[in-house]
Amino acid sequence: MSKWETDWSIPQRQDGPALLIIIFKTIIEILKGFWPIAIAILFTGKSNRASRIQLFIIVFFGLVLIRSLIEFFFFRFQIINNELIIRKGFLTKRTVTLPLERIIAVHIEQSWLHRVFNAAQVSFDSAGTEKTEAVIKAIPLKKAKSLRQFITETQPEGIAEKDQAPAFQEEPIITLSGKDLFKLCISANHIEGLFLLLAFVISVVDNISEATGNETTGVLSWLYERIDISSLSGVLFLFILFVLISMLVSAIRVLLRYSNFKIIRSEKGFSIRSGLIDAKEKLISFRKIQYLSWKATWLRKKMGIYLLRFHVAGTSKIKERMEIKMPATQQRFITEILKDYHDRLPINDLTPVRIQKLYIIREIMIDGVLLSICLFSIFWFIISQKAFLFFLIIPYVALSSWLYQRKFRLWAIPEAFQVQKGIFGSEEVIMIWTKIQSIQLGQSIYQRRRKLATLKLFTAGGIITIPFIKEQEAMDVFNYALYKTESGNKNWM
Amino acid sequence: MDFINAQVDPGSIPEAKFINWQPIEKDYLKVLRLEWALTSFVLLLIVVTLLFFIIPFRDTILVILLISGWLLIVSLYFLIQERSFQLRAYAIREHDIFYRHGWIVQRIHACPVNRIQHCSADAGPLERKFKLSSLTLFTAGTSGADLRISGLRAEIAENIRDFIMNKIKTDEQMGN
Numbered sequence: 001m002s003k004w005e006t007d008w009s010i011p012q013r014q015d016g017p018a019l020l021i022i023i024f025k026t027i028i029e030i031l032k033g034f035w036p037i038a039i040a041i042l043f044t045g046k047s048n049r050a051s052r053i054q055l056f057i058i059v060f061f062g063l064v065l066i067r068s069l070i071e072f073f074f075f076r077f078q079i080i081n082n083e084l085i086i087r088k089g090f091l092t093k094r095t096v097t098l099p100l101e102r103i104i105a106v107h108i109e110q111s112w113l114h115r116v117f118n119a120a121q122v123s124f125d126s127a128g129t130e131k132t133e134a135v136i137k138a139i140p141l142k143k144a145k146s147l148r149q150f151i152t153e154t155q156p157e158g159i160a161e162k163d164q165a166p167a168f169q170e171e172p173i174i175t176l177s178g179k180d181l182f183k184l185c186i187s188a189n190h191i192e193g194l195f196l197l198l199a200f201v202i203s204v205v206d207n208i209s210e211a212t213g214n215e216t217t218g219v220l221s222w223l224y225e226r227i228d229i230s231s232l233s234g235v236l237f238l239f240i241l242f243v244l245i246s247m248l249v250s251a252i253r254v255l256l257r258y259s260n261f262k263i264i265r266s267e268k269g270f271s272i273r274s275g276l277i278d279a280k281e282k283l284i285s286f287r288k289i290q291y292l293s294w295k296a297t298w299l300r301k302k303m304g305i306y307l308l309r310f311h312v313a314g315t316s317k318i319k320e321r322m323e324i325k326m327p328a329t330q331q332r333f334i335t336e337i338l339k340d341y342h343d344r345l346p347i348n349d350l351t352p353v354r355i356q357k358l359y360i361i362r363e364i365m366i367d368g369v370l371l372s373i374c375l376f377s378i379f380w381f382i383i384s385q386k387a388f389l390f391f392l393i394i395p396y397v398a399l400s401s402w403l404y405q406r407k408f409r410l411w412a413i414p415e416a417f418q419v420q421k422g423i424f425g426s427e428e429v430i431m432i433w434t435k436i437q438s439i440q441l442g443q444s445i446y447q448r449r450r451k452l453a454t455l456k457l458f459t460a461g462g463i464i465t466i467p468f469i470k471e472q473e474a475m476d477v478f479n480y481a482l483y484k485t486e487s488g489n490k491n492w493m
Numbered sequence: 494m495d496f497i498n499a500q501v502d503p504g505s506i507p508e509a510k511f512i513n514w515q516p517i518e519k520d521y522l523k524v525l526r527l528e529w530a531l532t533s534f535v536l537l538l539i540v541v542t543l544l545f546f547i548i549p550f551r552d553t554i555l556v557i558l559l560i561s562g563w564l565l566i567v568s569l570y571f572l573i574q575e576r577s578f579q580l581r582a583y584a585i586r587e588h589d590i591f592y593r594h595g596w597i598v599q600r601i602h603a604c605p606v607n608r609i610q611h612c613s614a615d616a617g618p619l620e621r622k623f624k625l626s627s628l629t630l631f632t633a634g635t636s637g638a639d640l641r642i643s644g645l646r647a648e649i650a651e652n653i654r655d656f657i658m659n660k661i662k663t664d665e666q667m668g669n
Contacts, residue, residue: 083658091618098611099658101665126610127633134611313633437634438604445597458638478603485605486588 006146008079011087014072017117018138022068024113077136082154084124086134098134102126106148110141120144127313127460172262173336180329184258187300188250197249258327265340272326286340288312290435290461294334295427305329308337311461342432345411345418352409353477358450359468360401368397400424410466412477414484419464433484435459441478443471457481512591514582520623521644522578527619529574533567573597583642585653590630592642604640606660608632614650626650630657 006012070090077086084103086096105125114120119138126134139147176184259276269285290313294306308326328334338344375390400423409420419429440456447453453474455466466477540563543550550559577596584591589605609630616626627643628650645653 081658082662089615092615093621094613094615096611096613097654097658099661099665101661102610436605437608437632438602438638438640440600440602440637442595442598442600444599448599456637458632458634460633460635462635463637478601482589482603482605486607 006143008147008150011076011078012139014075014137015117015119015139015143017114017119018075019069019072020117021111021113021119021138022072023065026064026068075137079150084134084151086136096134098124098126100151100154103151106151108141108144108148114138114141122147172264174261174263174326174333176258176261176327176329180327181254181258183303183305183329184254184327185247185251187297187303187305188254196253197245261327263326263337270337270340284310284312288314289341290459291429291431291464292338292341293427293429294328295422295425297425301426304331306334308334311459313460338430342416342430344430345413345416347409347411347418347420350411350413352411353466353469353473354410355405355408355466355468356450356452356470357405358452359405360398362446362468363401364394364398367401368394371397405468410469410477412480419466429464431457431459431464433481434488435461436481436485439478439481441474447471512584512586514584514591514593517581517583517642517644518623518625518646521581521620521625522575524619524623524625524644525574525578529567529571532570536563536566581644583645585656590640590642590653590657592640602640604630604632604638606657607664608634609657609661612654612657614647614654616647628653 071088074090074093075086075088077084079085079100082100084096084098084100086094086098088094088096103124103126107123107125109121109123110119111121117138118141120141121138122136122144124134136144256276258274261274262272264271264273269283269288271281271283273281290311292308292310294308296306300306306328308328310326326333326337328337335344372391372393375393376387379387379390403423404421407420407422407426411418414433416430416432418431421427421429436457437460438458440458442454442456443452447468451471452468453471454468455474455477457464457466466474469477540559544556544559550556573596577594580593580596580599582593588607589603591604592602594600594602610633611631613629613631614626615629620626624647625643626645626647627641628645629642630640632638632640642650642653
């Protein structure tokens with residue numbers, strides 16, 4: 001026998017405690033989903049209906065537990081030819097094959113239940129495992145460590161450690177001045193701020209009413225007595241009041257979020273720091289950036305402010321944490337950030353790919369006319385003649401699709417491509433070809449007749465959709481993207 | 494290392510339209526029809542339950558609407574399934590894998606082999622009855638990026654899986 005205590009080529013089972021852990025987790029999940037019914041059963045007297053529900057719950061519990069047992073007994077894992085193979089399932093049998101070369105990390109975790117039995121859960125990280133359950137729920141802790149060591153030492157370069165915090169220069173490359181913050185305050189989404197304030201006030205009033213048992217409408221009554229809302233001046237006064245309050249709220253939000261904002265560049269990535277009271281820092285490694293986009297509403301575009309966004313690779317939890325929208329109040333900010341990814345394309349020297357005008361007709365027919373008719377038909381029985389208002393969707397869809405078609409451009413060079421789009425505002429995206437993970441070309445019956453197609457480019461940071469372009473152009477992009485992805489020597493991350 | 498930037502002749506880039514498509518197994522249509530029958534039956538049960546247990550639904554117009562709705566849904570489901578089955582096909586090239594599917598909206602999904610992280614072969618009870626399997630190729634892409642080919646012979650699914658795994662290992666060894 002080799003130095004390994006376990007021969008991993010022989011199919012292994014989960015440990016006995018895994019069954020208890022599966023049962024325990026199943027019970028928790030059921031309780032989480034059906035607690036109202038559970039409470040109804042506990043607090044209602046015995047009646048015919050309650051007995052039926054009780055019977056249903058018992059049967060349901062029984063079936064789920066049986067399922068857990070089956071899943072436990074039909075789970076095997078082994079390592080053959082440098083591949084981790086996991087076989088599981090009874091009704092639907094699944095075989096997951098994970099090459100050891102693709103494993104980025106092996107995690108060993110112990111809940112309190114695992115610790116009781118000296119067991120551990122082992123999970124395997126690769127770029128695609130979030131979508132697959134490559135998890136061994138419970139094996140003895142010693143065995144888990146042995147497995148991790150085996151996998152680590154089998155890889156030629158070893159498993160990479162988590163990205164270490166890069167060493168940072170002292171000088172930031174981007175900071176926001178007072179003038180920049182002022183521009184952000186003016187151009188913020190005041191309506192959103194107003195709704196947030198209203199929601200906060202209503203919830204506070206509600207809580208106070210509940211706590212005191214009194215109706216807390218004193219302020220509202222006071223206002224109502226003093227402002228004549230039937231007159232123009234009254235309405236105007238209220239309107240101005242709401243605008244001022246919403247602007248104040250937006251300004252406070254912007255200051256709290258973007259005060260002390262700075263970006264510092266290191267050899268391996270960016271550090272982004274901001275916050276007035278709660279200072280936050282986010283680290284982005286260059287290699288994780290899949291593509292970059294920057295967008296602006298109509299007002300912000302006039303003021304030269306864009307929101308720059310990093311689309312990074314990682315699990316959805318990582319993406320949520322790393323969701324970074326950076327205010328670019330000067331064009332040089334965008335240029336500075338793009339230096340480490342890819343410069344903007346020389347779009348004046350390139351011929352763009354454009355969305356065809358038939359896109360507008362399609363949008364009007366499907367999202368405009370069809371949707372309006374459906375909503376009208378449903379709501380006619382509820383709100384009668386007011387249901388005709390739904391037909392206002394048609395001119396809105398016509399306008400927005402016309403603007404979208406008019407603005408959309410795709411430019412490409414051998415290394416990267418750039419997309420410009422938007423309806424009332426604008427958005428630009430820049431992406432290196434080798435970041436593509438897979439490509440999809442779609443054609444509806446209508447598109448096939450008109451020799452049009454829609455392309456979707458999937459990356460680890462998001463999807464880029466290019467709708468309603470000429471079929472030949474779509475095929476050219478499709479073929480070239482595949483060629484660049486497959487022939488490039490550069491790793492995508 | 495010297496930087497080389499060779500000219501690429503657009504005509505030499507492999508084109509996706511010159512692909513030799515392999516249709517999926519005909520037995521898979523039987524699996525789909527069985528699933529259709531099962532789904533239709535379940536929907537019918539729901540309709541009957543509504544009509545039997547909920548008194549307001551016993552209105553003549555509502556009964557006609559519910560039954561017509563059920564007939565419409567199961568007929569459309571059947572029609573779309575039959576038509577789209579004819580178009581389902583896959584292709585394996587040296588560096589990528591293609592899958593074509595859909596009828597109302599026809600889609601061609603291509604996945605470069607060097608982007609595949611791992612794969613999974615599934616076989617439900619109906620598929621096992623006909624010795625079929627579904628192969629899913631996982632990439633690092635977001636939702637929708639993975640490629641799933643259903644209706645393969647179990648041994649072919651294994652062969653494709655082995656081909657991909659060998660390719661991954663070869664590429665890793667070559668430092669690609």
